Amino acid sequence: MIAEKTNTAQTIIDKISSTAGKVNFIDNDQLSKALLYLENKGIPTNKHEDYKYCNLDGIFKKQFKNIEQKLNSVSDMNQFKLKDALTIVVVNGNYSESLSDKLILKGLHLTAFSNLDKEGKQLIGSLANVEADAFVALNTAFSGNGFHLKIADNEQLQMPIHILYVSSANTEALVNPRNIIEIGKNAEATIIEEQICLGEGKIFTNFLSEKFVGENAKLTSYTFQNEGKNGFSVNTNQVTIARYGKYDNTTVTLSGAVVRNNHNVVLAAQNCEAHLNGLFSTKANQLVDNHTLMDHQMPNCESNELYKGIINDKSTGVFNGKIYVRKDAQKTNAYQSSNNILMSDDATINTKPQLEIYADDVKCSHGTSTGKIDEVAVFYLNARGIGRESARKLLLNAFAQEVINKIEVDELREKILDLFEKEL
């Protein structure tokens, strides 16, 4: 079995090594650890507890037999830009200065990995442990030329930042976008991260972001995933929050063949707060797997999670929410809820709360519900002349609104709502 696992990782390494750029921004120690980890542990199969419903080894073997890494260039991103946001474009894992807006906002500093100084380079991999997960290792081994984004202390960014990760290939490809986002002390920012796949080829995007939320800082982040039928992705967010810091994320997944989200939040100091919201709508044979971790390390912190899924056809949804309350984390408040609607008899949802509590004075709770569309409500709507199709749309829309309404950037919320409604 181990030989078989090593095989997939080795195949990937062999196939993409020749085309990967010279990696000079990841230090050698991390690089060798990454390769060693991949060699020994390989890409996880569904025998791995964390990837039970998401057999990525199988996906690589089946869907990415012929990685060719012939990536397309991208010349115009205007159709994806938001009017009232500053756009940063990452093409096939590499920061593109020419496609990005001029970053002339006060308090905003962006440095491509290739231009990082020694101090900056030390941030790479300082939150995401290269030996904790195969996809962190894989990204570390083949990371594109990502960027370090820093919001200076005491700055309140006046405009949202919209980061577009666009990947394009006409043959099978693997891209590894990566970034570091640092919100300084008392600073505030809104960051939108959107993933897009163009071109005819299947693309596996192995995204990794390390986010630092400074003392008394606030990061509001939105993740919008709409990668289409050729998009496969693992998206790892490794977040650390300092004292009095606040981190909010809302992730909406509207398409993608396989989407795995690893959202890990460390509440590393006293009095910090984190909110994770998610909405996913799956169709055909899609798989959307949301794994979250709220790691409460210190006292008086609060976390809240709300995930909602609409699972159609033969698709599968997964929610695994781990809340870890360490023994010092007294007076923790942690809540989690996962609600799902199964739209067909062949649709599957696997939902699992996972609470590990080592402190004795905490409030933790979780709730989960899974059901079909409410036929009593459908009949009520029918009885008022509303047809079955419209009734279904009204009800699904109402179900999703609770999450969509968390998006405070009007333009983004309307765009997502519009796309969501079209897909219903």
Add this chain to the structure above:
Amino acid sequence: MITIKNLHASIGDKEILKGINLEIKAGEIHAIMGPNGSGKSTLASVLAGRQDYEITQGEVQFNGKDLLELSPEDRAREGLFLAFQYPVEIPGVSNINFLKTAVNEIRAYHGQEEMPAKDFLALVKEKQKLVELDGKLANRSVNEGFSGGEKKRNEIFQMAMLNPKLAVLDETDSGLDIDALRIVATGVNALKNKDNAFVVITHYQRLLDYIVPDFVHILYNGKIVKSGGKELALELEAKGYDEVKKQFESLEK
């Protein structure tokens, strides 16, 4: 307006309606009374098209159409309205959005264009006043967190908005205090005209003090066992249903 002939309906193995015959003409108000379990609500549900029931025999003609062949939404679009005994709460769907969808789907069915937003809002305002419904409720989710009385008034409000040909009020009076009862009745009386008709299902005579029926029918054990004028309701109120039960149980034997 509507002709019901020998209507039989079952749920599972249990036959609940055992041959209902009823004819209602435009301009009429019919009251259907009867003890618990006699089949009153089943009749209302069957007419509205609830799927839980199986129609085993009989026919229903509604303005020249075979009602039982129509989907629930098409029955509503043809002008049938059921005021629910237990209005359903629909979190996340605003009353206004719900009604706008309903009004426009009904219009589309009749080949009409969507109602302009301005006209729609004017209509909402006018009809809200009729049932003394707080304007704030219109923007809230359908029935969510409404009191019992508000839910029933909301049913009448919806009825006023959709202007049906035949409205079936399924125990709209249950759970209403005397003021709410008066408001509901005022709404119904204001909407009544020579071209529409009402079926008022109730246990008690009380509502019929406000909504005066042209005919009263007693439903018992799945059949209409007695019909008469409005005085029949008073008679029932005085004697109670036990009298009816005794009389018809002996008849059936």
